[in-house]
Amino acid sequence: MHDFCFTIPYGLLLVLGGVIGYAKKGSTASLAGGLGTGLLLVLAGYLSLQAFHKHKNSYFALILETAVAAILTWIMGQRYMQTGKIMPPGIVAGISLAMTVFYIYKIATGGNHIPPKTE
Secondary structure, X not given: OOHHHHHHHHXXXXXXXXXXXXHHHOOHHHHHHXXXXXXXXXXXXXHXXXXXXXXXXXXXXXXXXXXXXXXXXXXXXHHXXXXXXHHHXXXXXXXXXXXXXXXXXXXXXXXXXXXXXXX
C-alpha cells in the first residue's frame, strides 16, 4: 500500500473532527488543531501522490507524515491519559499510533514501491 492511500483520508478525518469539535463545543483549539494537522497531512499525501505519478518517492512527505502522526500520538495520548476519554483523544491517539507505525515501516522499506515504466 502507498502512503498517500491512507494519508489523505487520515488528514480529512482530522479536519472533519476539528470542524465537529468546533460545531458541538465551540472549541477553537479543536478547529485549529484539526484543520492544521489535517491539512498538513492532506498536503503531504498530495505531494507523495504527485511524486508517485512521476515514478519517484517523496521522502519529504513521508517524514512530514511521520512527524505529524507521532506528535498527534504523543499529544492525544497524553490527553487520553489525563481525561480517560475515548472520544476524541483515545481514538485519535490510537489511529495516529497506527499511522506512525505504518509510516516508519514505509521509510524502513524504501518508501512507495514504484512499478517499472512500461513503454
